Amino acid sequence: xxxxxxxxxxxxxxxxxxxxxxxxxxxxxxxxxxxxxxxxxxxxxxxxxxxxxxxxxxxxxxxxxxxxxxxxxxxxxxxxxx
Amino acid sequence: xxxxxxxxxxxxxxxxxxxxxxxxxxxxxxxxxxxxxxxxxxxxxxxxxxxxxxxxxxxxxxxxxxxxxxxxxxxxxxxxxxxxxxxxxxxxxxxxxxxxxxxxxxxxxxxxxxxxxxxxxxxxxxxxxxxxxxxxxxxxxxxxxxxxxxxxxxxxxxxxxxxxxxxxxxxxxxxxxxxxxxxxxxxxxxxxxxxxxxxxxxxxxxxxxxxxxxxxxxxxxxxxxxxxxxx
Amino acid sequence: xxxxxxxxxxxxxxxxxxxxxxxxxxxxxxxxxxxxxxxxxxxxxxxxxxxxxxxxxxxxxxxxxxxxxxxxxxxxxxxxxxxxxxxxxxxxxxxxxxxxxxxxxxxxxxxxxxxxxxxxxxxxxxxxxxxxxxxxxxxxxxxxxxxxxxxxxxxxxxxxxxxxxxxxxxxxxxxxxxxxxxxxxxxxxxxxxxxxxxxxxxxxxxxxxxxxxxxxxxxxxxxxxxxxxxxx
Numbered sequence: 001x002x003x004x005x006x007x008x009x010x011x012x013x014x015x016x017x018x019x020x021x022x023x024x025x026x027x028x029x030x031x032x033x034x035x036x037x038x039x040x041x042x043x044x045x046x047x048x049x050x051x052x053x054x055x056x057x058x059x060x061x062x063x064x065x066x067x068x069x070x071x072x073x074x075x076x077x078x079x080x081x082x
Numbered sequence: 083x084x085x086x087x088x089x090x091x092x093x094x095x096x097x098x099x100x101x102x103x104x105x106x107x108x109x110x111x112x113x114x115x116x117x118x119x120x121x122x123x124x125x126x127x128x129x130x131x132x133x134x135x136x137x138x139x140x141x142x143x144x145x146x147x148x149x150x151x152x153x154x155x156x157x158x159x160x161x162x163x164x165x166x167x168x169x170x171x172x173x174x175x176x177x178x179x180x181x182x183x184x185x186x187x188x189x190x191x192x193x194x195x196x197x198x199x200x201x202x203x204x205x206x207x208x209x210x211x212x213x214x215x216x217x218x219x220x221x222x223x224x225x226x227x228x229x230x231x232x233x234x235x236x237x238x239x240x241x242x243x244x245x246x247x248x249x250x251x252x253x254x255x256x257x258x259x260x261x262x263x264x265x266x267x268x269x270x271x272x273x274x275x276x277x278x279x280x281x282x283x284x285x286x287x288x289x290x291x292x293x294x295x296x297x298x299x300x301x302x303x304x305x306x307x308x309x310x311x312x313x
Numbered sequence: 314x315x316x317x318x319x320x321x322x323x324x325x326x327x328x329x330x331x332x333x334x335x336x337x338x339x340x341x342x343x344x345x346x347x348x349x350x351x352x353x354x355x356x357x358x359x360x361x362x363x364x365x366x367x368x369x370x371x372x373x374x375x376x377x378x379x380x381x382x383x384x385x386x387x388x389x390x391x392x393x394x395x396x397x398x399x400x401x402x403x404x405x406x407x408x409x410x411x412x413x414x415x416x417x418x419x420x421x422x423x424x425x426x427x428x429x430x431x432x433x434x435x436x437x438x439x440x441x442x443x444x445x446x447x448x449x450x451x452x453x454x455x456x457x458x459x460x461x462x463x464x465x466x467x468x469x470x471x472x473x474x475x476x477x478x479x480x481x482x483x484x485x486x487x488x489x490x491x492x493x494x495x496x497x498x499x500x501x502x503x504x505x506x507x508x509x510x511x512x513x514x515x516x517x518x519x520x521x522x523x524x525x526x527x528x529x530x531x532x533x534x535x536x537x538x539x540x541x542x543x544x545x
């Protein structure tokens with residue numbers, strides 16, 4: 001036992017290892033979150049475009065229960081009537 | 083219904099017809115084999131200069147250089163072979179024919195293998211001369227055959243896929259090399275063993291692996307091929 | 314878009330907790346290994362991620378078969394999720410393996426059997442995504458993906474056995490007290506406890522990320538459908 005070398009100090013490698021592990025996982029979670037957010041935005045935009053145009057043009061007095069995002073004027077202009 | 087206990091004569095005839103079609107087309111122009119051959123020579127030359135080895139070390143890398151060359155040239159051949167089918171509309175024609183799709187696979191596999199072996203047959207003497215080693219040993223030739231079979235078996239299937247993608251030619255090596263890695267590894271091991279006159283027992287293990295790989299992947303590829311070419 | 318199920322939200326929280334506990338156990342509670350020092354602690358995360366990733370890859374080969382039989386694109390989305398998460402985890406495995414190798418074997422990288430197989434396997438699944446990227450038709454993309462994942466799944470174990478033809482310097486840890494393989498060590502009882510907890514933790518985290526990724530895929534599909542509807 002007397003001739004055994006002392007335990008080497010490899011803690012810097014350990015820290016590097018854990019840092020890498022956490023960063024990679026963090027990046028992946030972030031990527032999931034961002035992709036989710038972008039898709040949700042696309043979804044909202046598409047749902048907006050999908051709304052029947054007729055209701056917007058006739059300006060019906062009765063409104064549907066408020067949607068979270070309502071735009072009164074879209075920059076894309078009005079769709080032509082078929 | 084068809085008797086599936088033996089391949090029907092029609093099945094075999096279909097395979098032979100495809101092989102014959104490819105071979106005849108190739109021998110008219112020789113474009114595929116010649117480009118594979120020239121490419122192989124260039125690769126060998128590059129390795130020759132890049133590695134700059136003394137004679138003794140060269141001996142130990144022969145197996146590796148040889149198989150790297152075959153792998154690259156093989157990719158070239160597989161790509162061209164499948165692209166030709168697609169571009170000339172042959173593939174559509176073949177698919178319309180009343181032939182089992184797996185016959186198409188075997189046909190292409192055999193013709194691709196034939197081209198690869200042909201190129202290898204030319205590469206061996208040139209390599210022997212350049213590196214001053216005799217490569218015409220029966221053991222080595224067996225390994226080259228087995229390795230080429232495995233490589234082409236998977237390569238034919240993957241080429242059929244990659245030719246239908248946007249990225250086409252570039253994709254085949256990316257798909258092929260990781261999957262064919264064990265073939266190349268076993269082939270290099272076995273080749274090296276024969277070249278350095280190792281004990282036969284050492285060499286038997288990689289050879290068994292090669293045979294196992296060939297069997298497994300030919301089986302899988304042939305079962306899955308028709309999923310890959312269906313419209 | 315369906316709101317996130319409560320179970321998943323709970324799972325998210327549990328995953329973070331479990332990750333934290335595992336890290337604490339590995340970094341603080343586990344005893345320091347005598348020969349290698351603190352770097353051995355990365356082992357807990359290294360094996361945790363390796364184990365789950367490999368199961369993920371095997372599972373994806375099974376999913377290939379299921380998709381090819383059922384032709385239901387849902388299985389394709391599940392496969393993509395499985396492979397993506399496994400890819401991330403396996404990457405962590407490889408990097409941690411390399412970091413562990415440096416002080417233990419005095420080299421950042423070595424072409425020893427397990428590391429080589431790991432790299433090749435990782436490349437197979439990267440190639441899977443590159444293949445998919447080159448195809449526009451969803452049905453063809455799913456078919457080709459399934460075929461390639463199947464091929465990859467079959468070839469990975471073969472590659473492993475192939476490379477075993479060589480002597481390994483990778484530590485055979487579960488083999489117990491054979492420290493002949495350089496860099497090997499035998500685990501004491503308390504290390505074993507931490508080890509198993511880490512395995513459990515990463516399984517939970519994997520399932521959480523996997524589930525989240527599947528939902529992302531479903532959302533993507535809905536967006537695609539809506540795009541077609543709006544454009545048509």
